[in-house]
Amino acid sequence: xxxxxxxxxxxxxxxxxxxxxxxxxxxxxxxxxxxxxxxxxxxxxxxxxxxxxxxxxxxxxxxxxxxxxxxxxxxxxxxxxxxxxxxxxxxxxxxxxxxxxxxxxxxxxxxxxxxxxxxxxxxxxxxxxxxxxxxxxxxxxxxxxxxxxxxxxxxxxxxxxxxxxxxxxxxxxxxxxxxxxxxxxxxxxxxxxxxxxxxxxxxxxxxxxxxxxxxxxxxxxxxxxxxxxxxxxxxxxxxxxxxxxxxxxxxxxxxxxxxxxxxxxxxxxxxxxxxxxxxxxxxxxxxxxxxxxxxxxxxxxxxxxxxxxxxxxxxxxxxxxxxxxxxxxxxxxxxxxxxxxxxxxxxxxxxxxxxxxxxxxxxxxxxxxxxxxxxxxxxxxxxxxxxxxxxxxxxxxxxxxxxxxxxxxxxxxxxxxxxxxxxxxx
Numbered sequence: 001x002x003x004x005x006x007x008x009x010x011x012x013x014x015x016x017x018x019x020x021x022x023x024x025x026x027x028x029x030x031x032x033x034x035x036x037x038x039x040x041x042x043x044x045x046x047x048x049x050x051x052x053x054x055x056x057x058x059x060x061x062x063x064x065x066x067x068x069x070x071x072x073x074x075x076x077x078x079x080x081x082x083x084x085x086x087x088x089x090x091x092x093x094x095x096x097x098x099x100x101x102x103x104x105x106x107x108x109x110x111x112x113x114x115x116x117x118x119x120x121x122x123x124x125x126x127x128x129x130x131x132x133x134x135x136x137x138x139x140x141x142x143x144x145x146x147x148x149x150x151x152x153x154x155x156x157x158x159x160x161x162x163x164x165x166x167x168x169x170x171x172x173x174x175x176x177x178x179x180x181x182x183x184x185x186x187x188x189x190x191x192x193x194x195x196x197x198x199x200x201x202x203x204x205x206x207x208x209x210x211x212x213x214x215x216x217x218x219x220x221x222x223x224x225x226x227x228x229x230x231x232x233x234x235x236x237x238x239x240x241x242x243x244x245x246x247x248x249x250x251x252x253x254x255x256x257x258x259x260x261x262x263x264x265x266x267x268x269x270x271x272x273x274x275x276x277x278x279x280x281x282x283x284x285x286x287x288x289x290x291x292x293x294x295x296x297x298x299x300x301x302x303x304x305x306x307x308x309x310x311x312x313x314x315x316x317x318x319x320x321x322x323x324x325x326x327x328x329x330x331x332x333x334x335x336x337x338x339x340x341x342x343x344x345x346x347x348x349x350x351x352x353x354x355x356x357x358x359x360x361x362x363x364x365x366x367x368x369x370x371x372x373x374x375x376x377x378x379x380x381x382x383x384x385x386x387x388x389x390x391x392x393x394x395x396x397x398x399x400x401x402x403x404x405x406x407x408x409x410x411x412x413x414x415x416x417x418x419x420x421x422x423x424x425x426x
Contacts, residue, residue, distance in 0.1 A: 009032050009033050009034065010033050010034075010087045010088055010189070010192065010193060011033070011034045011035075011036075011085050011086050011087050011088075012025075012028055012033050012034070012035045012036070012086060012087070012088050012089075012090060012193065013035075013036050013037075013038060013079075013082040013083040013086035013088070013089040013090070014028075014035055014036070014037045014038070014082075014089075014090045014092055015037075015038050015039075015079060015082065015089060015090065015091045015092060015093065015111050015114075015115070016038075016039060016091065016092035016093040016094070016107075016111065016132075017037045017038070017039040017041070017044040017045065017048060017054060017075065017092075018039075018044075018092065018093075018094060019055065019057065019162070019164055019167065020092045020131060020132075020160050020162055020167075021037060021039070021090070021092030021093075021131075022037065022044070022048065022053065022054060022055070022057075022060065022064070023057060023060060023162055023167040023168060023171060024090060024092060024131065024160065024162075024171065025037040025048075025073060026053075026060060026063040026064045026067055026073060026168075027063065027168060027171040027172060028193060029063070029067035029070075029072040029073035030063045030066065030067055030072075031195075031196040032072070033072070033193065034071075034072055035067070035072060035073050035074070036073075036074045036075065036076060036081070036082040036083075036085075036086065037073070037074070037075045037076075037082070038075070038076050038077065038078065038079050038081070038082035038083075039075070039077065040077060041054075042077060044075070045075040045076060045077050046075075047064075048064055048068065048073065048074075048075035049068065049074065049075045050068070051064055051065040051066075051068035051069055052064060052065070057164070057165070057167055057168065058165065058166065058168065058169075059168035059169065060167070060168055063168065079111070079114035079115060079117075079118050080114075080117075080118035083115060083118055083119070083126065084118075086126065087124075087125070087126065087127065087189065088126070088127045088128075088129060088189060088190060088193065089115055089126060089127070089128050089129065090129050090131050090158065091108065091111050091112070091115075091128065091129065091130050091131060091132055092131045092132060092160070093107035093108055093110075093111050093132055094107050094132070095107070095108060095132050095133055095134055103133075103134065103135055103138075105134070105138070105142060107132075108130075108132055108134065108138075108142065108143070109142065109146075112128070112142070112143050112146045112147070113146055115128060115146075115147075116146045116147055116150065116153075119147075119150055119152070119153060122150075122152055123152060124152065125152050125153075125154065125186075126152060126153050126154075127153075127154050127155075127156060127186045127189050127190055128143070128147070128153055128154070128155050128156070129155075129156045129157070129158040129179075129190050130143060130155070130156070130157050130158065130210075131158050131159065131160050133159060133160075133213050133214075133217075134157075134210055135210065135214070136207040136208075136210040136211045136214075137207060137210070138210060139155055139156075139157055139206050139207075139210065140206065140207070143155055154181070154183045154185075154186035155181065155186075155206075156179055156180060156181035156183070156186050156187055156190050156206070156209075157178075157179070157180040157181065157206050157209035157210050158178065158179050158180075158190050158209070159178055159209055159210070159212060159213035160213075161174065161175075161176050161213075161216065171197075172196070172197070173197075173198065174194070174197045174198075174199050175199060176199065176202070176216070177191070177194045177197055177199050177200075177201040177202065178201070178202050178204060178209050178212050178213075179191045179201050179202070179203055179204070179209065180203075180204045180205055180206045180207070180208055180209020180210065180212075181205075181206050181209075182205070182206060184203075187203050188203075191203065222292070225292040226292060226293075227245055229290045229291075229292050229293050230244065230245060230293075231244075231245065232288060232290070233279065233282075233283055233286075233288060233290065236286050236288055237282075237286075262423070263423060264402075264421070264422045264423050264424075265303075265307060265337060265338075265400050265401065265421045265422045266300050266301075266303045266304040266307065266337035267300055267326070267337070268326035268327075268334075268335040268336045268337045268338075269326040269327065269332060269334065269335055269336070270332060270334045270335065273297060273300075273335050274335075276293065276296055276297050277297070279293055280293065280294050280297075300337075304337050304340055304341065307337075307341060307421045308340075308341055308344045308345070310419055310421070311341065311345060311350075311398055311419060311421075312344075312345070312348060312350070314396050314419060316349075316350065316351075317351075317395040317396050318351045318352070318353075318393060318394050318395045318396070319345065319350055319351065319352040319353075319394060319395075319396055319397075319398055320352070320353055320354075320355065320390040320391060320393065320394025320396070320397045320398065320416070321338065321341070321342065321352055321353070321354045321355070321397075321398045321400060322355055322356075322387070322390070322397055322398065322399045322400065322401070322403065322407070322411065323338055323355075323356055323399065323400035323401035323403075323422070324336065324338050324339075324342075324354050324356035324359050324383075324400075325338070325356055325358060325359060325401070326338070327401055327402075328401040328402045328403070328404075329358065330358060331356075331358045331359050331363070331364060331368070332368060333359070333364070333368050333371055333372045334367065334368060334371050335371075337400075338400045338401075339371075339372065339375045339376065341398075341400065342354065342376055342382075343375060343376065346376070352382060353382055353383075353384050353389075353390055353393055353394060354379075354382045354383050354384065354390075355383070355384045355386070355387050355389070355390040356383075357387075357404070357407060359383065360383075360385075361379070361380045361383060387407060387410050387411075387414075388410075391410070391411075391414040391416055394416060395416070396416065396417050396418075396419065397411060397414070397416045397417070397418045397419070398418075398419045398421065399411065399418055399419065399420045399421060399422050399424050399425065400421050400422055401422050401424065402422055402424040403422075403424050403425075408424065408425060411425065412425070
């Protein structure tokens with residue numbers, strides 16, 4: 001794979017000169033690449049050709065002016081002219097919402113068809129990079145079939161992370177650069193475009209690249225919604241919202257961090273469910289709707305339902321459940337989602353046994369003991385004293401919490417198939 005830090009300059013066609021395309025074209029040209037932008041809108045093409053930005057974006061006009069004057073940035077209404085000498089074609093067209101919420105892919109289809117028509121007879125390689133926001137599978141299902149038979153064309157995904165108003169700064173100081181595909185040479189070629197960026201490109205699979213953009217935008221939306229809902233509740237309770245959220249952000253170990261940002265099993269325990277219910281109750285008393293916070297527990301229940309169905313789909317086999325507490329390294333059973341899992345499996349007549357390295361019934365007392373005995377009165381008969389006893393009995397293992405290194409090694413060595421609900425073996 002070509003190094004992202006190669007000194008070689010690329011010849012780039014940018015298809016679409018809207019906010020993303022024009023900023024991308026100007027920024028790439030400013031770092032030495034030779035860029036030709038293409039758009040059907042003659043106003044945009046004329047503006048760039050004259051060294052003017054076709055819309056207002058801080059810092060964009062000087063880049064367009066300097067790059068156009070140097071000859072590194074040109075523009076045309078012809079896709080064929082734009083890609084004639086290009087090594088890479090970045091497709092930056094819009095993918096607006098349709099009435100039903102689906103993406104409108106008309107512009108993407110038209111752009112790819114224009115490229116396919118223009119490369120007829122071409123012998124030099126061309127990397128087509130989809131910079132538009134598209135749903136996972138779009139490159140494979142919509143873009144690549146258009147280039148069937150064009151062996152010189154490689155398709156990669158190169159999603160953008162530019163915010164209007166600071167797009168030039170976001171490009172130059174990018175915190176995330178993603179290139180997805182299956183052709184290492186093509187991925188390396190596109191990654192090399194960003195050698196001036198102080199961030200190493202993340203090289204991933206095609207669908208992963210497409211999904212990352214949605215994950216990022218959804219996370220941003222959730223953070224904004226969360227801050228607004230907490231702020232609204234705080235204000236109604238006479239608490240300064242800025243002080244609450246400003247202090248929350250000082251914790252970079254659990255709050256503003258990678259903590260909890262890994263898919264796994266449903267959450268439980270004595271804190272999260274209880275406190276979410278209390279927030280929802282107090283907000284309702286104030287006639288305050290908090291749709292985002294109100295959705296967290298139902299969302300968690302739905303995730304548990306999916307896990308239960310996955311276990312039921314294994315069929316009438318003997319199930320060895322690894323983990324009973326609500327998370328690893330504790331014996332706290334209160335509101336453990338595993339208890340709900342076991343209740344449903346027992347209700348469906350499944351044979352099962354359970355092993356948790358930190359739970360022994362004779363050592364559990366108080367509310368912890370009351371909780372599990374009320375939920376599963378015969379839990380004592382289901383618990384095994386060691387993993388070997390569990391694996392020797394079970395046909396299939398179900399992992400519900402992160403295992404220790406030793407336990408993970410035992411699970412792998414058992415040779416038994418594993419339904420890894422906690423993603424603890426990945």
